[in-house]
Amino acid sequence: xxxxxxxxxxxxxxxxxxxxxxxxxxxxxxxxxxxxxxxxxxxxxxxxxxxxxxxxxxxxxxxxxxxxxxxxxxxxxxxxxxxxxxxxxxxxxxxxxxxxxxxxxxxxxxxxxxxxxxxxxxxxxxxxxxxxxxxxxxxxxxxxxxxxxxxxxxxxxxxxxxxxxxxxxxxxxxxxxxxxxxxxxxxxxxxxxxxxxxxxxxxxxxxxxxxxxxxxxxxxxxxxxxxxxxxxxxxxxxxxxxxxxxxxxxxxxxxxxxxxxxxxxxxxxxxxxxxxxxxxxxxxxxxxxxxxxxxxxxxxxxxxxxxxxxxxxxxxxxxxxxxxxxxxxxxxxxxxxxxxxxxxxxxxxxxxxxxxxxxxxxxxxxxxxxx
Numbered sequence: 117x118x119x120x121x122x123x124x125x126x127x128x129x130x131x132x133x134x135x136x137x138x139x140x141x142x143x144x145x146x147x148x149x150x151x152x153x154x155x156x157x158x159x160x161x162x163x164x165x166x167x168x169x170x171x172x173x174x175x176x177x178x179x180x181x182x183x184x185x186x187x188x189x190x191x192x193x194x195x196x197x198x199x200x201x202x203x204x205x206x207x208x209x210x211x212x213x214x215x216x217x218x219x220x221x222x223x224x225x226x227x228x229x230x231x232x233x234x235x236x237x238x239x240x241x242x243x244x245x246x247x248x249x250x251x252x253x254x255x256x257x258x259x260x261x262x263x264x265x266x267x268x269x270x271x272x273x274x275x276x277x278x279x280x281x282x283x284x285x286x287x288x289x290x291x292x293x294x295x296x297x298x299x300x301x302x303x304x305x306x307x308x309x310x311x312x313x314x315x316x317x318x319x320x321x322x323x324x325x326x327x328x329x330x331x332x333x334x335x336x337x338x339x340x341x342x343x344x345x346x347x348x349x350x351x352x353x354x355x356x357x358x359x360x361x362x363x364x365x366x367x368x369x370x371x372x373x374x375x376x377x378x379x380x381x382x383x384x385x386x387x388x389x390x391x392x393x394x395x396x397x398x399x400x401x402x403x404x405x406x407x408x409x410x411x412x413x414x415x416x417x418x419x420x421x422x423x424x425x426x427x428x429x430x431x432x433x434x435x436x437x438x439x440x441x442x443x444x445x446x447x448x449x450x451x452x453x454x455x456x457x458x459x460x461x462x463x464x465x466x467x468x469x470x471x472x473x474x475x476x477x478x479x480x481x482x483x484x485x486x487x
Contacts, residue, residue, distance in 0.1 A: 136320060137255035138371035140242070140276040145360060147284035150243050153180060153218060154187025156278050160239050161215025166191040167208060167229040172221030172245045176285060180220055180243065191218070199260045200224040200231075201267070208232045216241060216277075222293075223249035223400060227257035230272060239277035246289040247359040248297040248401055252279045253367025265391035269379075275371070279363075284351065286359050291346035294355070295431040296401030297362035298339050299408070302424075304369045305332035306408045307380035310415065311465035312373065324373025331361055331369070336427065343431040376465050381414060381456070382407030384463040385479070388455035389440070392448055397441025398434065405433045406440060409482040414470065418481070425485045437483050449476050 144152060157164045164184060168177065173193065184191050194208045209232060219229025219242045226242050233240035234257075244252035251257075255275040259267040305328040314325050334357070342354035370378035385407030386400065405428050412421035425435045434440050444452070453472035456463050463470050 134320075134374065135273065136371060136374075137272065137274045138368060140253060140279040141274075142278035143281070143364070144278070145281040145283065145364065148282060149280045150176070150180065150282035150285050151183050153241060153243055153280055154183040154185070154189055156241050156280070157184060157189045157216050157218055158187040160277075162188050162190060163214045164189050164191050164216045164218050165208065165212060165214040165232070165238075166193045166218045166220060167196065167225055167232060168193065168220040169196045169222060169225045172225060175288070176220065176243075176245055180218075184218075196221070196225045196228050198262050199264055200228040200258065201262055202259055203262075204228060205232050205235065205259075209235060212236055214238065218243065219252075219276075221245050223251035224258075224260070226251040227259075230255075230276060231257040231259070231270060233276075234272050241278045241280070242276045243280045243282070244286060244363060246293040246297070247286050247362040248289075248293040248399060249300055250363050250367035250370070252276070252281065252363050254370055256370075260390070263391075264395050266387040275367075281359065281363055283356050283359050287346065287351040287355055291343055292432060293399065294346045294358055294362070295343045295433050296399040296405075297366075298335050298343070298358060298401070298431060299405035299428060299433050300401035301331055301362050301366040302335055303382045303404050303408050304328040304366055304377065306411060307382055307465075308369065308373060308377040310411065311376040311380045311467070321373045321377070324369045324377045327365060327372070328369045328377065331365055335361065339427070340430045375462065379462040380465045381411035381463045381470070384456045384461045385410050385452075385475075388452045389442065391455065392442055392444060392452060394441035394443065398439075402433050402440060406435065406437065406482060409435065409485060410475070410478045411466075413478040413481045413485075414466065414474065418485070421482065422485050429486070435486065437479075449479065452476075453479065 217229050217233035217240045219226040242252040255272040258269045308328040338354045342358040345352040345355050386403040389403050409421045428435050453476040456475045457472045
């Protein structure tokens with residue numbers, strides 16, 4: 117009897133196949149690993165397009181350029197300006213003469229590098245300069261409008277060819293970015309647990325669920341210490357854990373579990389807020405933190421929201437709209453709620469109907485959780 121005609125091995129029950137770009141092909145973590153960017157890029161050729169942001173390049177550009185030159189790689193530097201937009205990607209692709217793309221900086225620079233590399237069919241090497249997001253790790257990129265408003269996300273067929281998580285370099289970034297990243301990583305648990313039924317999930321999604329819970333529990337143990345150490349300029353075990361959690365493990369949750377494990381109501385609220393005046397005053401993870409609190413209110417988990425809000429306060433993450441830089445009138449709150457509830461929004465991964473009126477009320481309650 118062959119496998120093809122064995123009744124006990126019938127595949128009639130099997131779900132549709134899924135693409136799981138879980139991790140970059142090569143991962144290096146530790147102090148000084150950014151020094152390897154030249155040798156990694158040289159494996160693909162001697163011409164690299166470097167995509168970066170102005171602040172990141174001012175901080176580390178000289179050393180990155182030196183590492184590339186030492187390996188015989190000639191860089192062409194392209195700045196993210198004014199944002200990770202489709203137009204900026206088109207500019208980077210225009211006249212492209214490179215054999216690899218190197219992303220250096222924060223989430224938007226790394227997203228643009230991945231998106232451009234994918235379009236050009238080139239390997240992408242990411243060198244994060246902060247641990248504010250898991251963008252260095254993931255097989256997806258977000259496009260924004262020139263104003264900074266979220267436009268749309270694009271899934272990619274694979275992750276970066278390499279990620280160099282230089283813990284010493286990242287520890288030099290502002291502590292606020294680390295705290296913002298911890299909030300973004302905590303969202304993995306709140307969004308995964310809200311949208312995934314563990315009992316009904318396949319094994320990879322169960323693994324994502326379990327890792328998201330692990331990250332939540334770990335961050336609640338040492339998150340305050342990590343941010344305090346970072347503020348004091350100390351690179352401690354807690355700081356290193358936070359860096360690894362925010363970039364590597366948070367990215368793995370999304371890679372294993374897919375959209376339901378990385379974007380539900382919290383990110384839907386964050387994305388909607390990016391279109392409002394005051395957006396530039398807060399980071400992605402800080403807006404996500406407010407989104408988590410709003411989601412918990414939607415789920416009738418106000419006491420849990422209050423407890424989490426106190427943790428956010430302890431690590432310096434704003435818990436009110438005003439703290440994020442927003443001073444929204446009723447019409448603007450209506451616009452945010454409408455955006456959250458768009459037909460394509462990930463808020464609809466919640467296991468109950470969500471309406472703009474309900475979202476607006478939840479945002480108002482979240483805004484006053486500790487008052």
